[in-house]
Amino acid sequence: MVSGRARKEAFRLYRELTHLLYSDIPREYRIRYLILIRKISMKTRTRIPRYLKIFYCKKCKKIILPGVDAVYRVRSRPYKHIAVKCLSCGAIYRMGYKT
Numbered sequence: 455m456v457s458g459r460a461r462k463e464a465f466r467l468y469r470e471l472t473h474l475l476y477s478d479i480p481r482e483y484r485i486r487y488l489i490l491i492r493k494i495s496m497k498t499r500t501r502i503p504r505y506l507k508i509f510y511c512k513k514c515k516k517i518i519l520p521g522v523d524a525v526y527r528v529r530s531r532p533y534k535h536i537a538v539k540c541l542s543c544g545a546i547y548r549m550g551y552k553t
């Protein structure tokens with residue numbers, strides 16, 4: 455059982471690590487932080503926020519960096535979504551969004 459305090463701390467860490475991910479850091483650090491985020495989520499049994507889920511492949515669960523390991527396309531039909539193509543496993547999947 456994980457305490458509520460640990461969960462709160464996890465969400466604080468997600469926010470902090472997101473700041474780091476969107477700053478100008480080398481690829482190795484980016485991957486390290488993403489591994490850390492997954493570890494935190496498993497240990498504290500919290501969901502990874504939507505804005506961080508774009509960094510993980512839905513099918514092979516590998517870490518994908520936009521423009522390097524995956525191609526992102528914004529499409530509007532049949533519903534508004536981002537089409538993600540993982541370049542390591544070749545899977546194409548949709549991530550819906552609302553405006």
Ligand SMILES: [Zn+2]
Nearest residue numbers: 511514540543
């Ligand atoms: Zn994949």
